[in-house]
Amino acid sequence: MHNYLSGIWKTYKKLSSAAALPRLTREEALQFRQEIRLQTVSSIRLIMPITVILHLIMPVGAFYFYPDEYGVLFGYHFAVALGSALLLLMTHNEFVKRHILDLGIVAWAGASLAIAVTMVSLTNGVYYYMGAAIFTMLYVCGFIRTTLSRSLVCCLMELLFVNCAIYFKGLASITYVYANFFLGYAAFIGLTVGYFIEALERNKFLLQRRVEYEQNRTEKILKEIIPSSIYERVKNGEVQIADLSHSVTILFCDIVGFTEMASKQSASQIVSMLNDLFSRLDEIAAFHGVEKIKTIGDAYMAAAGIGDAVQKDAYAIADFALASKMVTEQMSDEYPWPICMRFGIATGEVISGVIGSSRPTFDTWGRTVNLASRLERSSPPGMICLDQATAEFLMNSYEISAYGRIALKGIGDTEAFLLHGANPLVAGNSEPDQALAPPSSEASFDRRPYQD
Numbered sequence: 234m235h236n237y238l239s240g241i242w243k244t245y246k247k248l249s250s251a252a253a254l255p256r257l258t259r260e261e262a263l264q265f266r267q268e269i270r271l272q273t274v275s276s277i278r279l280i281m282p283i284t285v286i287l288h289l290i291m292p293v294g295a296f297y298f299y300p301d302e303y304g305v306l307f308g309y310h311f312a313v314a315l316g317s318a319l320l321l322l323m324t325h326n327e328f329v330k331r332h333i334l335d336l337g338i339v340a341w342a343g344a345s346l347a348i349a350v351t352m353v354s355l356t357n358g359v360y361y362y363m364g365a366a367i368f369t370m371l372y373v374c375g376f377i378r379t380t381l382s383r384s385l386v387c388c389l390m391e392l393l394f395v396n397c398a399i400y401f402k403g404l405a406s407i408t409y410v411y412a413n414f415f416l417g418y419a420a421f422i423g424l425t426v427g428y429f430i431e432a433l434e435r436n437k438f439l440l441q442r443r444v445e446y447e448q449n450r451t452e453k454i455l456k457e458i459i460p461s462s463i464y465e466r467v468k469n470g471e472v473q474i475a476d477l478s479h480s481v482t483i484l485f486c487d488i489v490g491f492t493e494m495a496s497k498q499s500a501s502q503i504v505s506m507l508n509d510l511f512s513r514l515d516e517i518a519a520f521h522g523v524e525k526i527k528t529i530g531d532a533y534m535a536a537a538g539i540g541d542a543v544q545k546d547a548y549a550i551a552d553f554a555l556a557s558k559m560v561t562e563q564m565s566d567e568y569p570w571p572i573c574m575r576f577g578i579a580t581g582e583v584i585s586g587v588i589g590s591s592r593p594t595f596d597t598w599g600r601t602v603n604l605a606s607r608l609e610r611s612s613p614p615g616m617i618c619l620d621q622a623t624a625e626f627l628m629n630s631y632e633i634s635a636y637g638r639i640a641l642k643g644i645g646d647t648e649a650f651l652l653h654g655a656n657p658l659v660a661g662n663s664e665p666d667q668a669l670a671p672p673s674s675e676a677s678f679d680r681r682p683y684q685d
Contacts, residue, residue: 255432257438269378269379269380270330270331272378273333273337275378276378278324280376281318281320281321288313289314292306292310292311299355301357302355305351309348312347316343334379337387341373345390345394345395348365348369349394363416366391370387370391370419370420371426373388374388374422374423374426375427379427381424381428388420388423388424391416395416396409455467455593459540459587460539460540460541463587475586476585476586477582477583477584478538478585479581479582480581480582481537481601482536482547482549483534483579483602484534484535484536484550485534485605487530487533488510488574494570510560510561510564510572513560514535514560517556517557518553521552522544522545522549523545524536524537524542526596527596532609537550539583540595547623548627548630551578551631551652557574558576573614573615575616575617575618576616576618577606577607577609577610577617577618578605578608578618578619579602579619579620579622579623580601581600581604581622582599584597584599585598603644605620607643607644607647608641617653618650618651621647621650623650624652630655630656631652631653632652632653632655633650634650635648635649636650
């Protein structure tokens, strides 16, 4: 017996849970209510013109069936048509639109009262206007969009006014039975329809919220993968994005002796260290306005003159490299093994664009990219190696020394230079380290020599 009752209780809980409206948080409920208000206004603007037309036509039928009581019926239909027209006009008022759900109950109270007064005033047509009460119940539950709770209030209000009309009219007791049976049946049908409409709208609302969340999440990921300016072009439907840019400065850097280091440390230690290092480099890149291109293993690639760093040049890359060098020196004191990076920088013409459809990636190609990569591999540990174009661009504002001609794979003999730091003799560079500070610093000095 206990198992039988327990099974009934579980079945009841499942059915009640399935029948319950989808639950909303407080924030979601406020947003959902705003959507319902908009739907209510739209439904009123659609239905009220039809209501006005119907109640202007109905007096013709009333005159044919109840000529002795035509005055009362005409007054009722005219009042409803006038009220519907006023309600339609009021939906353009901001206050009304903001409080339309609660004002709708007030409007329905007026309509229910009009039906009750008409029933009391009639002699022959009283039963006919009980049908009007049934119709208005279905009207509020099915045609006018509102919440289920407000539909319930309107139906109870209708039942109350109709029963009051029957009482004041002094009709037989059987009239109460018939009237409440049909009104209750109409209310049940109307509220059932209203329930399914609200359940559908709530599910639709929650689905839209999830879709918007995923869209925002996807946009955020894409903006982190590709520059914002490129993302906007992708979003606007541009399929093939490929740009030829001049005077772009490319930087490569990687950890010296990383392979040996990785063989002596655990995987979690290596991943933790790389995450820490690249996170700091990302902050420095954002601080100096440098465009991060990608990471490849322990290598980091950045650029100036393309993407969101289109207004930047070799000065920003130089500052980024010097600040990154300072960070790796600090990290060497924080970790139980030495961390040393080498850098390669080159300036020239590059091709940039987006490749891939399922996982789009912003990348760069060209001789300048290869040159920066080869210079990084040929750079002494802890040093920043430059090509001649970059060195000539920076030499008036930074301390640069010749490194000599070096043989680069696939490129040949190349004149290389080493960047040591900002030139303290240049105006505005008396405190060069301040400009290279991590993102907590407030400003970065301009190292470009003054030109009239």
